[in-house]
Amino acid sequence: MTTQTVLPVEPDVLKTASVSNGEPAWLTESRMNALKLAAELELPKLEKTRIDRWNLQNYGTPRQGQGETAQEIPEIVTSLVDLNEQSNLIVQRNSATVFTKLSAELAAKGVIFTDLETAVREHGDLVQKYLHNVVKSDENLLTALHSALWSGGIFLYVPKNVEIEVPLQSIYIVDDSKAVFAPHVLIVAEANSRVTYVDNYISGDLSDAIVHNGVAEVFVQAGAKVQFATVHNLCEKTTDLTYRRSVIENDGRIEWIIGEMNAGDTMSDTASVLKGNGSSSDAKVIAIGSGSQKLNYTTRAVHFGKSSDSQMITRAVMREQSTAIINGITKIEHGATKANGEQTEKVLMLSPKARGDANPILLIDEDDVTAGHAASVGQVNPEQIYYLMSRGISKEDAERLIIYGFLAPVVADIPLEQLRQQLQTLVERKLGQ
Amino acid sequence: MATHFVIEGLKATIEDKEILKGIDIEIKGGEVHAIMGPNGTGKSTLASALMGHPKYEVTDGKALLDGEDLLEMEVDERARAGMFLAMQYPSEIAGVTNSDFLRSAINARRGEGNEVSLIKFIRQMEGKMKELEINPEFAHRYLNEGFSGGEKKRNEILQMMLLDPKIVILDEVDSGLDIDALRIVAEGVNSMRSEDRGFLIITHYQRLLDYVKPDFVHVMMQGRIVKSGGPELAERLEKDGYDWIKEELGIVDETVGEQV
Numbered sequence: 001m002t003t004q005t006v007l008p009v010e011p012d013v014l015k016t017a018s019v020s021n022g023e024p025a026w027l028t029e030s031r032m033n034a035l036k037l038a039a040e041l042e043l044p045k046l047e048k049t050r051i052d053r054w055n056l057q058n059y060g061t062p063r064q065g066q067g068e069t070a071q072e073i074p075e076i077v078t079s080l081v082d083l084n085e086q087s088n089l090i091v092q093r094n095s096a097t098v099f100t101k102l103s104a105e106l107a108a109k110g111v112i113f114t115d116l117e118t119a120v121r122e123h124g125d126l127v128q129k130y131l132h133n134v135v136k137s138d139e140n141l142l143t144a145l146h147s148a149l150w151s152g153g154i155f156l157y158v159p160k161n162v163e164i165e166v167p168l169q170s171i172y173i174v175d176d177s178k179a180v181f182a183p184h185v186l187i188v189a190e191a192n193s194r195v196t197y198v199d200n201y202i203s204g205d206l207s208d209a210i211v212h213n214g215v216a217e218v219f220v221q222a223g224a225k226v227q228f229a230t231v232h233n234l235c236e237k238t239t240d241l242t243y244r245r246s247v248i249e250n251d252g253r254i255e256w257i258i259g260e261m262n263a264g265d266t267m268s269d270t271a272s273v274l275k276g277n278g279s280s281s282d283a284k285v286i287a288i289g290s291g292s293q294k295l296n297y298t299t300r301a302v303h304f305g306k307s308s309d310s311q312m313i314t315r316a317v318m319r320e321q322s323t324a325i326i327n328g329i330t331k332i333e334h335g336a337t338k339a340n341g342e343q344t345e346k347v348l349m350l351s352p353k354a355r356g357d358a359n360p361i362l363l364i365d366e367d368d369v370t371a372g373h374a375a376s377v378g379q380v381n382p383e384q385i386y387y388l389m390s391r392g393i394s395k396e397d398a399e400r401l402i403i404y405g406f407l408a409p410v411v412a413d414i415p416l417e418q419l420r421q422q423l424q425t426l427v428e429r430k431l432g433q
Numbered sequence: 434m435a436t437h438f439v440i441e442g443l444k445a446t447i448e449d450k451e452i453l454k455g456i457d458i459e460i461k462g463g464e465v466h467a468i469m470g471p472n473g474t475g476k477s478t479l480a481s482a483l484m485g486h487p488k489y490e491v492t493d494g495k496a497l498l499d500g501e502d503l504l505e506m507e508v509d510e511r512a513r514a515g516m517f518l519a520m521q522y523p524s525e526i527a528g529v530t531n532s533d534f535l536r537s538a539i540n541a542r543r544g545e546g547n548e549v550s551l552i553k554f555i556r557q558m559e560g561k562m563k564e565l566e567i568n569p570e571f572a573h574r575y576l577n578e579g580f581s582g583g584e585k586k587r588n589e590i591l592q593m594m595l596l597d598p599k600i601v602i603l604d605e606v607d608s609g610l611d612i613d614a615l616r617i618v619a620e621g622v623n624s625m626r627s628e629d630r631g632f633l634i635i636t637h638y639q640r641l642l643d644y645v646k647p648d649f650v651h652v653m654m655q656g657r658i659v660k661s662g663g664p665e666l667a668e669r670l671e672k673d674g675y676d677w678i679k680e681e682l683g684i685v686d687e688t689v690g691e692q693v
Contacts, residue, residue: 382487387524390484391538391592392512401537405528405575 008059011035014148017062021117024124034137034147044140046267047359048325049296054265055239058209060180063095063151073098076202077171080422088113088168094179095152095172106164112157113168116184119155127155130188134273135215135243142241146182146213153183153214156197160190160221167196167229167416174212175204177237185216189224189252196227198419203235211239218246220254222276229419231259232266233426236291240266250276250305257414260287260297260316261426271300274308274339284410285314286423288430289322289354299343300329303336303369312343315410317403317431318354327359328373334365341369347377348406350399403431436462436499436515436599436629443494445482450690452478454656455494460600460631467634467642467667470653471675473688476635477521479653480604484518485511498600513542515599519589519606525577531588532558532572535595542596561594564624566617582609590621601625602633607641619644639671652678654687 014035018028043051073083077091083099088106090113091099097115106113112123119127137147154170174181189195201212212234220226226246234240240262246254256270272281283299301310316324330341347356360373380402388398404411407427414420438460445453452475460466468476482489483496485508496503503511526534535558540548549557562569565587577585586606593601603622607615622632622645634645642650642664650666651658652675659682660666670678679687 381524384524384526386486386508387520388526388534388538389508390512390518390520391534391596392509392541393537394509394541395507397537397541398509401529401534402526405526408528 007035007038008057009062009149014062017064020064023120026128027120031148034144037138038141038144038148041141041144044142046296047327048357049294051267055209056211058177058211059149060178060210062149062180074173074204076173076204080171080200081169086169088166090115090154090170092152092183093173094176095181095183109162110159111162111164112155114155116153116155116186126157127186130186130217130219134217134245134247142213143243146215149180150182150184151180153185156187158189158193158195161192163194167198170199172199172201173204174210175206177206177208177210181210182213187218187226189220189226191221192223194225198229198416201232201234203238206235206237209237212241214242216244218254220246220248220252222250222252225253227255227415229257229416231261231423231426233261234264236263238262238264240264242268244270245273247273247275248279248281251278252276253280256283258285259423259426260285261430263291263293265294267296269298271302272310274301274303274305274310277305278307279305280309283312284413286407286410287316287324288427289316289318289324290320290430291322293322295322295324297324298327298329300331301341303332303339303341306336307338308336310341313410314345315407316347316356317350317406318347318356319350321353323355325357327361329361330371331363332366332369332371336366337368339366339369341371343373345375348403349379436631438600438631439497441495443482443496444492445478445489446492447489452656452690453482456658458651460633462631463628464649465632465634465645465647466649466651467636467647468651468653469637469667469670471637471687474653475656475689476653477604480518480602480635483602484508484516517593517596517598518602518604519593521605521608523577523585523589527575527578529576530573531576534576535592538592539595557595561591565591565621567591583611583614586610586618587614590618594621594625599629600631602635604635607636607638615641616644639667642667654684656689
């Protein structure tokens with residue numbers, strides 16, 4: 001069966017938008033090529049998930065200029081961060097930038113932290129070198145459409161040997177279902193640099209269904225360390241499709257902290273390409289499913305470097321009729337001697353109608369390695385509830401203790417206090433609905 | 434009001450098999466009762482049925498604590514009414530630290546608006562842990578996870594001490610304990626003996642009773658109490674075993690149901 005892909009945007013509309021936004025020729029061309037690819041490519045094949053049945057049509061129209069979005073900052077943002085205190089923050093609403101701040105101190109060190117469109121104008125060569133370099137346009141229909149339509153997002157560039165203590169943050173809000181919601185996050189950490197990036201995806205009042213098709217690319221050069229934390233908190237009208245991918249050079253390290261708190265269908269794929277010798281990655285994912293959400297979360301580590309190390313842990317709590325497919329893929333290429341990869345996926349189901357499926361996959365083409373996996377899917381153990389209740393704790397509180405206990409190995413290890421609290425609050429809210 | 438606990442004609446089943454066939458015991462504040470008997474005679478079922486374990490169904494009888502009907506209550510309500518069961522096999526709960534759990538339990542008992550202050554709680558917990566010779570780091574370990582058998586039992590006694598119950602049931606708390614741990618557990622129990630508290634100690638060995646002197650000893654067989662007496666009964670059982678009772682009562686198989 002072949003399906004005719006209906007493109008969400010006409011080529012001439014895309015071209016006009018790109019040109020009128022003052023984008024350089026290479027970018028317009030990159031968009032047009034990607035759109036051409038989109039017409040030919042298929043959706044990614046996801047484990048046990050019929051993504052073709054999801055609501056994937058609503059991309060909105062490409063924005064021209066600042067669009068019609070009001071410039072004021074929605075309240076939802078001020079509840080999340082203190083704009084006065086936050087020294088390094090970018091806020092985008094319907095992919096138009098409404099707030100941007102970088103401390104003079106970091107700017108003086110050569111750090112670039114700006115919306116991606118500005119970066120294209122001001123640091124075009126740098127952006128061109130990295131954009132779509134690790135999540136490539138020709139992988140599938142979704143990556144092609146992202147490359148064609150991306151709008152908003154940020155560029156974070158940390159020169160070599162620069163170590164940044166405070167987290168740099170961005171917030172992406174969508175409250176107009178007619179605007180394209182496809183931010184692109186591009187991070188380059190040069191050799192021996194250190195940086196923490198935190199972002200939030202939030203939806204406001206949406207009149208119609210919308211697709212979020214986002215990509216994050218993170219380049220971790222030799223000896224650099226990047227912490228990448230992201231919380232997706234989009235409403236049920238949003239279909240969230242996200243690729244996050246990092247390439248890690250010799251002795252570099254990436255740490256992913258991912259909170260999947262959406263209310264709508266979600267596909268996310270977070271990968272670490274351990275290219276360098278001694279490179280390492282750590283991925284922590286917590287997810288709560290509710291309503292009739294369909295969820296497909298993948299974490300992967302691909303080892304090329306010798307003595308490279310990957311750790312992956314996913315914990316998902318599923319309520320009501322939600323369904324989650326959770327994949328962990330550890331791939332060790334031939335030549336990646338002394339590599340080590342460990343992964344754990346656990347699903348806790350709170351309702352008899354919830355479904356969870358944990359698929360640990362080890363693909364190993366090298367003998368001299370160590371790798372391990374553990375996966376479990378289960379319900380709250382009634383013996384544990386009885387034990388807690390026998391000490392006077394109510395059934396509800398007992399369940400809450402067990403659920404938080406289940407998530408604790410991920411939450412307790414989050415290195416950023418503010419983020420840990422935010423996730424705790426979101427978990428509470430999603431569980432208390 | 435002095436504690437008064439009455440069990441009358443208690444019958445209970447598991448998966449439709451009757452295990453308890455009519456139990457009568459009366460415990461007043463200040464008293465220590467021991468229930469002894471070989472394995473498989475229904476002793477632990479009695480403990481679980483009184484606490485309200487969901488697998489056991491009480492089919493007949495009464496259990497009144499200070500006039501309140503326990504059997505009408507949920508498990509957590511029984512605990513808040515003053516029941517405490519030190520379990521033979523306490524659950525392990527990953528991700529929940531011992532101290533978070535203990536504080537939740539104490540606060541559940543005290544009720545909303547009357548929560549214990551963090552500092553007071555820590556002082557109490559650390560004090561009791563010291564008495565029980567529990568390594569202070571166990572406060573931050575996950576509840577019972579990776580605890581040895583003896584550590585779990587001491588942790589049960591710690592909970593008992595912090596929760597200040599009216600009726601304490603110890604279900605085979607002495608099993609799997611070495612002599613030092615047994616002494617520590619016994620001292621913990623003795624320190625809690627008071628006029629407002631009653632104890633029901635379930636064991637099939639005399640040795641715990643060497644440290645915690647019972648006022649009454651009951652022997653259980655075939656889901657019933659078949660003989661009751663004073664501390665001298667426990668001593669005789671230690672010396673002569675159970676066969677003389679079986680002979681006296683004409684019991685061939687003392688077990689009930691098909692317990693494993």
